[in-house]
Amino acid sequence: MYSGLIREFEDLLGPSSVLYRPEDLLLYEYDGSIEKGRPNVVVFPTTTEHVSRIVKLSAEHHFPIVGRGAGTGLSGGALARTGGVMLVFARMNRIFELDVENQRATVQPGVVNYELTRAAEAHGLYFAPDPSSWKSCTIGGNVAENAGGPHTLAYGVTTNHVTALEVVLPDGEVLRVGSTHGDAPGYDLTGLFVGSEGTLALVTEITVKLSRKPEAVKTLLAIFESVDDAADTVVDITARAITPAACEMLDGWTLRAVEDYIHAGFPTDSAAVLLIEVEGLAETVAAQAAAITEVCHAHRAREVRLARDNAERNLLWKGRKNAFGALGRLAPSNYVLDGVIPRSKLPQALRRIRQIGDQYGFQIGNIFHAGDGNLHPIVLFDPRDKKQFERALQAAAEIIRHCVEIGGALTGEHGVGMEKSELMPLLFSDADFALMRRVHDAFNPDSSLNPGKIFPLSKGCGEIRVRHSSSSRLRVD
Amino acid sequence: MSTSSPNLASAVEALIGASRVLSDRAQRAIYAVDDMVPSVVAKPSSAEEAAEIVRFAAREKLALIPYGARTKLRVGMPPSRYDIALDMTALNQIPHYDPGDLTLSVDAGTSVAKVNAHLLEHNQFLPLLVPWYSLSTVGGAIASGIDSPLRQSYGTARDFLIGAEFIDGTGKLCKSGGRVVKNVTGYDLHKLLIGSLGTLAVITRLNFRTFPAPVSSRGFVASFASAENALALRRSIVESPLNPLTLDILSPSLAQIFAEKTPATPEVAVFRGENGAGPPDSNPSALPPIGDWFRAHEWQLCAAFAGAPEVLERYARDLTRFARESHATSTAILDDSTRPSLWGRLRETFPMLLEASSAATIFKIGVLPSQLASLLASVQKIAGQVELPHMLVVRAVGTIYFALLPASANDETTARLAQAASQIIQSTSAVGGDTTLLFAPPALKPSLCAPDGSVSPRLNTLDTGSSDLLLMRAACAPDVSAGPRLKSAFDPHNIFVPGRLI
Numbered sequence: 001m002y003s004g005l006i007r008e009f010e011d012l013l014g015p016s017s018v019l020y021r022p023e024d025l026l027l028y029e030y031d032g033s034i035e036k037g038r039p040n041v042v043v044f045p046t047t048t049e050h051v052s053r054i055v056k057l058s059a060e061h062h063f064p065i066v067g068r069g070a071g072t073g074l075s076g077g078a079l080a081r082t083g084g085v086m087l088v089f090a091r092m093n094r095i096f097e098l099d100v101e102n103q104r105a106t107v108q109p110g111v112v113n114y115e116l117t118r119a120a121e122a123h124g125l126y127f128a129p130d131p132s133s134w135k136s137c138t139i140g141g142n143v144a145e146n147a148g149g150p151h152t153l154a155y156g157v158t159t160n161h162v163t164a165l166e167v168v169l170p171d172g173e174v175l176r177v178g179s180t181h182g183d184a185p186g187y188d189l190t191g192l193f194v195g196s197e198g199t200l201a202l203v204t205e206i207t208v209k210l211s212r213k214p215e216a217v218k219t220l221l222a223i224f225e226s227v228d229d230a231a232d233t234v235v236d237i238t239a240r241a242i243t244p245a246a247c248e249m250l251d252g253w254t255l256r257a258v259e260d261y262i263h264a265g266f267p268t269d270s271a272a273v274l275l276i277e278v279e280g281l282a283e284t285v286a287a288q289a290a291a292i293t294e295v296c297h298a299h300r301a302r303e304v305r306l307a308r309d310n311a312e313r314n315l316l317w318k319g320r321k322n323a324f325g326a327l328g329r330l331a332p333s334n335y336v337l338d339g340v341i342p343r344s345k346l347p348q349a350l351r352r353i354r355q356i357g358d359q360y361g362f363q364i365g366n367i368f369h370a371g372d373g374n375l376h377p378i379v380l381f382d383p384r385d386k387k388q389f390e391r392a393l394q395a396a397a398e399i400i401r402h403c404v405e406i407g408g409a410l411t412g413e414h415g416v417g418m419e420k421s422e423l424m425p426l427l428f429s430d431a432d433f434a435l436m437r438r439v440h441d442a443f444n445p446d447s448s449l450n451p452g453k454i455f456p457l458s459k460g461c462g463e464i465r466v467r468h469s470s471s472s473r474l475r476v477d
Numbered sequence: 478m479s480t481s482s483p484n485l486a487s488a489v490e491a492l493i494g495a496s497r498v499l500s501d502r503a504q505r506a507i508y509a510v511d512d513m514v515p516s517v518v519a520k521p522s523s524a525e526e527a528a529e530i531v532r533f534a535a536r537e538k539l540a541l542i543p544y545g546a547r548t549k550l551r552v553g554m555p556p557s558r559y560d561i562a563l564d565m566t567a568l569n570q571i572p573h574y575d576p577g578d579l580t581l582s583v584d585a586g587t588s589v590a591k592v593n594a595h596l597l598e599h600n601q602f603l604p605l606l607v608p609w610y611s612l613s614t615v616g617g618a619i620a621s622g623i624d625s626p627l628r629q630s631y632g633t634a635r636d637f638l639i640g641a642e643f644i645d646g647t648g649k650l651c652k653s654g655g656r657v658v659k660n661v662t663g664y665d666l667h668k669l670l671i672g673s674l675g676t677l678a679v680i681t682r683l684n685f686r687t688f689p690a691p692v693s694s695r696g697f698v699a700s701f702a703s704a705e706n707a708l709a710l711r712r713s714i715v716e717s718p719l720n721p722l723t724l725d726i727l728s729p730s731l732a733q734i735f736a737e738k739t740p741a742t743p744e745v746a747v748f749r750g751e752n753g754a755g756p757p758d759s760n761p762s763a764l765p766p767i768g769d770w771f772r773a774h775e776w777q778l779c780a781a782f783a784g785a786p787e788v789l790e791r792y793a794r795d796l797t798r799f800a801r802e803s804h805a806t807s808t809a810i811l812d813d814s815t816r817p818s819l820w821g822r823l824r825e826t827f828p829m830l831l832e833a834s835s836a837a838t839i840f841k842i843g844v845l846p847s848q849l850a851s852l853l854a855s856v857q858k859i860a861g862q863v864e865l866p867h868m869l870v871v872r873a874v875g876t877i878y879f880a881l882l883p884a885s886a887n888d889e890t891t892a893r894l895a896q897a898a899s900q901i902i903q904s905t906s907a908v909g910g911d912t913t914l915l916f917a918p919p920a921l922k923p924s925l926c927a928p929d930g931s932v933s934p935r936l937n938t939l940d941t942g943s944s945d946l947l948l949m950r951a952a953c954a955p956d957v958s959a960g961p962r963l964k965s966a967f968d969p970h971n972i973f974v975p976g977r978l979i
Contacts, residue, residue, distance in 0.1 A: 102845045102875075146661045157659060159668075160636055175959060181875050183843030185913040186978070187677075187960055191635055191668030195661050215718035239577040241601065241689030281718055283787045340657045344577035372659040373578070412659040420662075427662060431649035436664050438966035443959075454663065 002040050005061050005085070009043050012053055017044040017091070028071070028086055032133070034335055034383070035076030035418045039066065039086035046091050048166060048174060048204040055202065056172035058085045059448060065170070066450045067198045069110060069141030072133040074336055075417030077145060077197045081452035087202065089140045095119055096205070103210045104163070104180055109140020109203050116208075125210040128155040131413070132321045143203050146195030148413030150246040150320065153371040154279070155211060157413065159194040166205035167193060170449045180207050192439070197415050198450040200443040214279035217245075218289045219307040219316060222274040222296040223267050227251055227354075227366075230272035231347040233299040234370040237276075238343045242291055245279040247371030248320055254327065254365040254378070255319075261326035264319025265312070270302065274370065275320055323367045324378070331380035337396050339403035340412030343373040352402050353377050360395040374412035375403065401426060416454045424456050485539070485560065486517045492533055493519060493526045497567075508562035510542060511555035511919040515562040522567045524642065524650055524681040531679060532648030534561055535970045542974050543679040545586060545617030548609035551831075551916045552621055553674045557976030565616055568681060571595055573656065579687045580639070580656050585616025585680040590745045601687040602747060604631035608827040611743045616680040622672020623915075626723040626781075626823045629873040631688065634671050640684035641667035643677075646968030650681070658686045669963065676978045677967040690748050691783030694722065695793065696811030696819055698779050699800040700772035704728075704853050707776040708871075710803035714780065715846070715874065719795060721780040724873055725823055728857075731868035732771045734833060739764055740825035741832060746817065764821040770809040778805075781820060826870060826878065831916060834866075836886035838894050838917045840901055842877040844910035849875065855904040862900075863893040878915075886918045894921050 002020065009018045019025060019042040029038035040063070045051045058065050064084035071078055080086050093110035100123045105116060113134040117126040130149035131137055137147070143165070148157045155161075164178035178190035193200055224230040230249055237247065250258065250273050255266040266273060274296070278288040293304045307313040327334050341349050350366060353375070357364035368376040377399055381392040400410055404426045411420060428436070437455065440447075486500035499505060499518035508515050521527040534541045540558035543565055544550075566586040573582035576599040583592055589603065590611050596602050606625035607618045619641075624633050631637065640654025653666035670680055701707040707726045714724060727735065744764040771777050778800075782792040793810050800808045811819065822829065830837045844852055849871060856879050860867035869879045881897055883890035898914065898921070905912045914922065960978075965971070 099845075099847075101847045104845070146665075148659060148661075152659065156632075156636060157661075159665065160632065177959070179843060179911055180909060181843045181845045181911070183841075183876055183911065185672070185841075185843075185911055187673060187963055188635060188668045188671060189959055189963070191665050191671075192963075195665055212716075212718070235577060238579065241579070243689075280720070281784075281788060281791060283791050284784060287785050287788070340659055342575055342578040342580060342657060344575055369659070373657055374659050407655075408657050409655040409660045409662040411662050412657070413661055415661055416663070424663070427655070428652075431645070431651050432653070432663075434647075434649065435645050435651045435666070435967065436653075438969070439664060439666065439963065442962040442966040 002063070005057060005063065006041055008057050009041065009054065013043060013045065013050060018042070028068070028088070029079065031071045031076060031078050032074045033076045033417070033419055034333065035079055037076065037079035037081040037418070038083065039080035040083050042086045042088055044088050044091045048168065051087060051168045051202055051204050052172045052174055054085065054087060055168055055170060059171060064448050064451050065202070067140070067144065067202045069138030070112070070133070070136045072137040073141060073145060073417065074338065074414040075411065075419040077415045077417035077453060078141065079418060081418055089138060092204070100125065103212070104207055105210055106205060106207045107139055109138060109143070109206060111139050113137050113139055113142060120210050124213050126213055127208060128152070128161055128211045129158045132324065139206055139208070140203050143194050143206055144196070144198045145413070145415040148369065148374065150248050150369060151277070153247055153369065154243055154245040159191060161209045162190055162194050162206060163209060164207035165190055165193055165203055167201035167203050169201050170444050170446065174204070175201070178207070182209065197417060197453050199440060199453050200449070202449070216282040216285040217277060217279045217313070218285050219313040220276045220289060220292060221305040221307070221316060222276065222301045223270045223303045223305070224272045224274070224301055225270065227272045227350055228347055229299045229301070230274055231350050231370070233274060233296050233301070234346055235344055236295050236299065237292060238371070240291070240295065242288060242295070244276050244288065244292065244371060246275070246277040247369070248275040249273070249366065249368055249370040250275070250320065250323065251366045253363060254323060254367045257330055257365070258319045258323045258326045261329060262319045262322055264315045266319055275316055320367070327365060327378055327380065332382045332384070333380070335379045335381065335392055335396060337375070337377045337379070337399055338411050338414035339375045339400050339408060341373045341375065341403050341406055341408035345406045346370065346373060349375065349402065349406060353399055356395050356398050356402070360391045362392065362395055364395070369412070372412070373408070397423065418453060421452070421454055422456050422458065424454070482516045488533065489517050489519050489530060489561070492529045493521055497522060497526070505562070508544065508547065508564070510550050510559060511922070513556060513559045515542070516560050518562040518564055520564040520567050524568065524644070527563060527565065527568070527679055527681060528644045528648050528650055530561065530563060531644045531646070531972070534972045535646060535648055538970060539972060540975050541972050543616070543620070543675045545614030546588065546609065546612040548612050549617060549621040549623060552623070553977040554922055555919060555976065556974050563679060565679070565681070566614060572682070576601060580658065580684065581687050582656055582682060582684045583615050584682055586614050589613050589615055589618055593747055596687055597690060597748070600690050602690045603685055603687055604637065605634065606747060606824050608825050609742055610824055611745050615683055619671055619683060620673060620675050620680060624872070624876065626725055626820065626872060629724045630720055630722045635668050637686045638667055638671065638683060639686055641670055641680060642682040643670065644679040644681060646678070646970055646972055651678070654684060656684050674977050675974045676964060677973060679973070691722070693786070693789060694748065694781055694783040694813060694816060695789050696779065696781050696816035697793070697796045697808070698770040698777055698811065698819070699805040699808045700775040700777055701803070701805055702775060704776050705850055706804045707778045708850050710778050710800055710805065711871070712846070713799040713803060714796070717795065717799070719782070719792060721782045721792070723779070723781045723820065723823065725779050726871040727777040727779065728869045729774045729776060730866065731826070731870060732775070732777045733773070734829055734868065735767060735819070735822045736771055738829055739766065740822060740829050742825060742828055744821050765818045767818045767822065768811070768815055770811065770819070772807050775806060779819060779823065781816060827916065830868065830880045830882065834882035834884065836883040836890055836894070836918045837880055838898070838921060839878060839880045839915045840898070841913040841915050842879060842901070842905050842910055844875050844877065844905065844908060846875045848908040848910065849877070852877065852904065852908055852910065856901055859897050859900045859904065863897045865893060865897065886920070891918060891920050894918070
């Protein structure tokens, strides 16, 4: 039933830009999450006009559409949950403008996050959001998910750096929202579209702010004999109103796995480390580093190391950013969770995660953005063992529920996607869903764009429900 | 509707009790917007009571305007209908504050000054230093979308508002975001409330991240013979590693107002140790006069900065050197005790301008920094052509507040204001900027938006000759109506301030 549409796509884009053989589609049924969803056709547009045409053609045939960047997402946001047409933006990767004086860049959505920073670096500028996948993820994907990263603690997440968008609506209409200068009058549609997970529009052009590289950077590695001490240190740093540029925690189990693989210099006999970075004026950085060191020692840090040079700093960050890959060596599959909590609740949340791990029989690792309370527990499991897989999902749901119970939210940076749509009623009421649905329908009335994401598939909300949807992984039993 | 409808008043009384309803003409007149007086004023004591009234308005198709302290009512287009004033100031508690997490949840009707006095006990603050500071409510500050001098370093509300509770147009209590500093759960609907002028929802509660209050701060003032030189210093600062708290450039005439006048609104300190106005818990007093830091008839660049002693020293040294390189005619460093007198005036610029002229017309112009010099020249030339006094401030990275100040409001000055306004809009648009008319005499607003002088429904489609004038440009191409779509998603019965923005 897609053959007519495939021909039309090939006429529009050329045969090399349309995939439809099962073996070609296989790659696109996964992203970085544990979800699956296979598209029927994958297309590679290079222009906004292409995107608009593809959307119109798909609409004529009543096929759903899903946008995708590099497929590094961790919540199933870029998967074709109900099949249909997948638009991969990888070839829309031009940097249209790098405006040094005004500190702006205008890019196509397929530009890789790191490539923009590389292009801006020569001018002393960079793009601040830095997800762990920054060397492969695209800015379009960052916009869809409102991506974070370690350094968003001080500089804000993607939405704080986007000033304007060009989007294509599900009827093919091209819309420009926001303004290059960032002070557009009227409703903040840019703020609405960023983080809407591709459920309102397809983003085809993005204007972002570029940040100025700091004058001075200091990277500290604080080593602890207990996870509690490390967690208390983070609470205290926050409470004393010290805002580092980044404050990451790796627990002992995780850092041993990382060290075996990366040799970043992490002490393998410790219970936890904090990787803390301070940036800014030389005078500010010196004072902040001293204050942080003092807080670490007040909480029984065994040692606080200062990275001697850039090489050592880069190695520490390499260890942090490749940690998930390192854990991949320990088990057939790992499940990276994403929850967010008030920072003052960090020690109790980590203790609860440990309990949940014990209860379900998993060693749960923690490597996360401690400074902004954004947890990333990692559950290692073997997906071929159905029972174990089921237990892993139950443990995950329980951890997320605990985050909500102590005043947190379902996701800090990975998005709701397919992964957490059934958990949304933990936070939102019928009235909340009704309004979100009306906003959704104002732009995407037929749910042709990225169907089956964010909103619970099951009907009725309010009460926490039991196992409604077989296609959804995470639920609250 | 300009007269009270007894039936309407008693219907509202039946919902929330007579003691919470004002129907007397004089009382209602206080809630007039652009000369329109509501038929009834309701002052609910809870979000649920407010929702009751919204549901009633939705059933009866009555137009409703939510209120805080009524300080910025002149912002926006004249409403096309107006029946019920919803005074939210009885919702004024701080239900959640976790100093250790730097997060805050506050009822919409709470005054910003009260919130900051509370936060200051923990040496924190909310960088929402809006005009009419001692009066403004948190809800009004968000709904008006008015920024503050601190946007230079803390950004605008969209950078620190992390969640909201509000009543949608069907009378349902809704929420978005949460109380955590990093959150991507669901749509960021709370961002849409910023600057929405009450057109989408009645805000009942707002969640913010809070910030450590600067322990020690200083001010810096440099005077210049030309705007170009002041802009050159601005650029040197922006391109340096310095990150000042505020960065504003004042035109000579505005500097003169600052030197000669004191804002009528009482002053409260924001940070501890701001001796100019006494401690935050003391009685509000008038802002003391500023010192003789300005050279008469010159442009002034004002920056504030904070930090440890060695940081303050670095700022003072670098700023003074950059100023010299930009041909400053004088520079001054202001300490903790004197700085607030100038920054209080920077914050209160709008009230001071509106006091200076009853017909004050204030534009907000958003533009890229590279266009600032040519646009400043254009708007001043336009003011000269229509022979109206003008003042301006360039705030942070590229926002110009430009005021025309006729001595009186009459048909003749309104015509000149309208002529200037359309030229300002054109000049701004030509360099890729956006113009918003913030404050204007009621007669001027409609004449700008529709050629026939009426408040035209054509505004909705943005196809007027002045489609860049946007009080209400919902940031979209002329053939698309994303703004109205959003408006009807939130407010399907069009009861929230119809005509004000959309």
